Amino acid sequence: MELKELLNKMIDIKASDVFFIAGLPISYQSGGVQVRGEMAPLMPADTKAVVQGIYELAGRNIAIFEGSENHDEDFSFALPGVGRFRANVFRQRGSYGAIIRVIPFGLPDPKQMNIPESVLRLSEVSKGMVLVTGPAGSGKSTTLTCIIDRMNHQRSGHIITMEDPIEHVHSHGTCIVTQREVPTDIATYSEALRSAMRESPNVIMLGEMRDAETIGAAVTAAEMAQLVLSTLHTTSAADTVERIVDAFPANQQRQIRTQLSLVLQACVAQQLVPTKAGGVVPVFEIMTMNTAIRNLIREEKTYQIDSVIAASGKAGMQTMDQALYAVVKDGTVDKDVALQYANYPEALERRLKQA
Known part of the structure; x- marks a missing residue:
């Protein structure tokens, strides 16, 4: 599944976060519950490809991350007709990792969010x-x-x-x-x-x-x-x-x-x-x-x-x-x-x- 298609699916199922970590299948969080995908665990080459795909979708230069002394970066990006996303990319155990926060277009409804x-x-x-x-x-x-x-x-x-x-x-x-x-x-x-x-x-x-x-x-x-x-x-x-x-x-x-x-x-x-x-x-x-x-x-x-x-x-x-x-x-x-x-x-x- 292409990254854009996956993020579109995450919007549809109301996921809050998507995890791309080597050694685990693509996982997501919805309603406070973590769900692991049915596909095979991601390899380091897979998570690197995901991170590269994130930078391509965001229109950012991946050299900013690869040259970072802190070895991580936060940024947001939008996909027209899909939603906004907040990405955190990082290194862990010698491989790339990423967590994407899903932000649907439009503002949250305080009644649905139970804000008094x-x-x-x-x-x-x-x-x-x-x-x-x-x-x-x-x-x-x-x-x-x-x-x-x-x-x-x-x-x-x-x-x-x-x-x-x-x-x-x-x-x-x-x-x-x-x-x-x-x-x-x-x-x-x-x-x-x-x-x-x-x-x-x-x-x-x-x-x-x-x-x-x-x-x-x-x-x-x-x-x-x-x-x-x-x-x-x-x-x-x-x-x-x-x-x-x-x-x-x-x-x-x-x-x-x-x-x-x-x-x-x-x-x-x-x-x-x-x-x-x-x-x-x-x-x-x-x-x-x-x-x-x-x-x-x-x-x-x-x-x-x-x-x-x-x-x-x-x-x-x-x-x-x-x-x-x-x-x-x-x-x-x-x-x-x-x-x-x-x-x-x-x-x-x-x-x-x-x-």
């Missing part, structure tokens, strides 16, 4: 910083895409996205949407942020806050009355605050705590949890800022944030463990599975037993 209205309403925030966090592959980009799409149809202004690579393509709605790919359109996130501040932005979406330089630039942008959206690989709001603070030297941490307490408007942490039906469901921790949480961040008492969130259900907040409790009680997720994803499994288990 309380998360989508973050599109109404006008300034400061909104963070969507979670492990790799938990749907952070999809959630941000849905929030931006709602902004693009309910408000006006200039939305600038900085992504590595670009996944979903936004058309211009009531907003002007500019999308820049790192490093194709601009070298680094921090450089893209500095450039964006000269481009009359109202909303800046930063694909990931990777280091202190990028975090500092994002916080500064949020202080200048821009709305900054970004992601981190953390599983709770409290962990997110500590991860940001710990990115800075000790002599700067008090200052960043103060800045963060002022600019942070909301933090959504999400995980994809396996369901009883064999699929996955997104589960969200939702924190929106209030005076108590701002004080806890300033006073280095982030360990108390979970308690404030848990007690603020009427304000639309919920902890990760409260969200897991809800999907167990409604029969979507098995109790033992929920405990594996809980931040405080012992406390969640006690609550489930008492229910």
Whole structure:
């Protein structure tokens, strides 16, 4: 099967990722379940041919990868009439390998993605910083895409996205949407942020806050009355605050705590949890800022944030463990599975037993 034909098939069966690894048949992931093809395992020559085919489809020079000191490369490409794809090519055990993320044309439907209205309403925030966090592959980009799409149809202004690579393509709605790919359109996130501040932005979406330089630039942008959206690989709001603070030297941490307490408007942490039906469901921790949480961040008492969130259900907040409790009680997720994803499994288990 030709690579283009295979990718078309992956779109049809709603695969999320396709794996080309020597020693395994072509494999893919759908609904959180890994499926291995029926054909013979790929040999190193096969995976090399696949990687070459990917570069041909993307119209890129494979010498960029073959000459890379890091021995891997990320990029996106589109096939007309088929879809968009995000490729990661790499070396492993002396052979080439590739994983392709499948991105159908069009934007995700938040209802089909089970993104709650309380998360989508973050599109109404006008300034400061909104963070969507979670492990790799938990749907952070999809959630941000849905929030931006709602902004693009309910408000006006200039939305600038900085992504590595670009996944979903936004058309211009009531907003002007500019999308820049790192490093194709601009070298680094921090450089893209500095450039964006000269481009009359109202909303800046930063694909990931990777280091202190990028975090500092994002916080500064949020202080200048821009709305900054970004992601981190953390599983709770409290962990997110500590991860940001710990990115800075000790002599700067008090200052960043103060800045963060002022600019942070909301933090959504999400995980994809396996369901009883064999699929996955997104589960969200939702924190929106209030005076108590701002004080806890300033006073280095982030360990108390979970308690404030848990007690603020009427304000639309919920902890990760409260969200897991809800999907167990409604029969979507098995109790033992929920405990594996809980931040405080012992406390969640006690609550489930008492229910």
